[in-house]
Amino acid sequence: MYAVELMNLTRKFGGFTAVNDVTLKIKAGSIYGFLGPNGSGKSTTIRMLCGLLEPTSGRGSVLGFDIAKDSEMIKQKIGYMSQKFSLYDDLTVIENLQFYGGMYSLSGSLGKVRIEEMLNLAGLKDRQDELVANLSGGWKQRLALGCSILHKPAILFLDEPTGGVDPKSRRMFWDIIYDLALQGTTVMVTTHFMDEAEHCDEIGFIFEGNLIASSSPAYLKQTIPGTLIRIPTDDPMGLLETLEGSTLPYLDIYCSGTGLHLLMETEKLAHITDFHYEKITPALEDVFVYLVKSHRKE
Template sequence: MTQELHNEHAVVVEGLTKRFGNFVAVDSMSFNVKRGEIFGFLGPNGAGKSTTIRMLCGLLGPTEGSARVGGYDISTEPDRVKENIGYMSQRFSLYEDLTVEENIRFYGGIYGLEGAQFEERRQWAIEMAGLRGKETALTRTLSGGWKQRLALGCAVLHQPPIVFLDEPTGGVDPVSRRDFWDLIYNLSSEGTTVFVTTHYLDEAEHCNTIGLVYAGRLIALGSPTSLKSKLERYAIYEVVSENPVDAMDLLQKQPWVAETSIFGSAFHVSTDASTGSDAEIRRTLEQGNIGISRIQRISPSLEDVFIQLIAEESEK
């Protein structure tokens, strides 16, 4: 690993593994996160996202492998790592019995901010969280969105070059979620590397790079566009049918169908791009006496990619 690579990458992960007894939570993961990018860690609950983030933040020691965060080894230089990161978890980790101001003061204090520098960051955090005029409110009285922004403000008060956000939008309403992503963009545009885990696919679309995690393994890595292009050999159709369950059953048996999955009131069928077509789907369902009201070819969403990749992964 050359120094150059470290200058370019905020996080370098090599063969990182975490076992709890016989259970492999994280299975030899390797990836790099570029400086200043928004890196999304996407996967279902229990896939090993949080465990990975906890290792990178020095909350857990790895069983095998290594990682460098901000150029420091997480196993041998955890103290240097901690000076260079901000961390925010789904639980928002604020003191509910302290006021907004007191929470900021406390987190500023433990990171050694003082004087004019602290004052400037305090103003910034209050402004950013939209809590001007609410400085003396007890944190427990704030709504979810405010708590979330205040927690982010406290986590980056010391202006860390890298910030880890573990499911930061869990349990927050859609408007607050969008506002929150604006804050993440701002951080990133100021040069902060943002490492964020989520299980919301729409959020993953906002990331520069996505790592797809399934059962402790990294099954795909790339920009949202490059991940979608992995599905070029498939054609994806959205079908609306009065009997979607039987329709999906029937289609799944066809050799040219790769995968079917429910999407709201419709379902998606991914077919081999060369042999499948809407006419083929229509004919199959008519032969099975299953009515369809609509069929349409669509461009794949990240969700289609995710489902397809997981299906391929489970077949292995």
């Protein structure tokens, strides 16, 4: 059972193709990480899925509803949260929840129960009467999430929910996402942070409008050829410049935190004699460095 099915979905703005021939499926109850740089077509795709923008060609369905014909039905069934949390700063925490409850026509005891659940989910029970203006980014983010799932949507679209939030809050936020998925909600989430995407069930990577990969993280990691190694160093940039000017037969070389990553043909590893190195499993960041470079060469 798929919550989202897209077939050759394309969206053009004048002569510019923002989304080009995208085909993908998202299993119900899974977390789909939708990655790609700014301007690559992520938000355009999500807006089409939410029934806010019509495709130029191709088709798609969300929860079985056609995104072109049944957009009004889709809007009622989904949850959506963007990086710009739409909260009212001059209302309190609970007033914001009550406002969204009203928008979703949640009345009486059901509304009260859901608001209570969301206060607990966001960890804001003790601060329910505080003005939202006084909350820091991480708390606002969890409240915005609570507001967007008050009506128990079967699918939740999160467009860069963790941008600009501290690393501690980012992790708390993801713990909530995993819980929602365990309870059966399908989640499609975009992020700039590759490490966050490691725990998604499937990852789609969109680059210049094209979906250049869509698969599980484990599968994507196997698509990198050769062996990835890491040379630890205090001066990654300096060593990078040195090795780029050397005859070392690498396929690729780049900085990664406190080390250099080299992609090598496995049989050529013996050429590295001057450095201590370790073989490593690629992270998603390595996968996307590889994919973006392959795509550029095409």
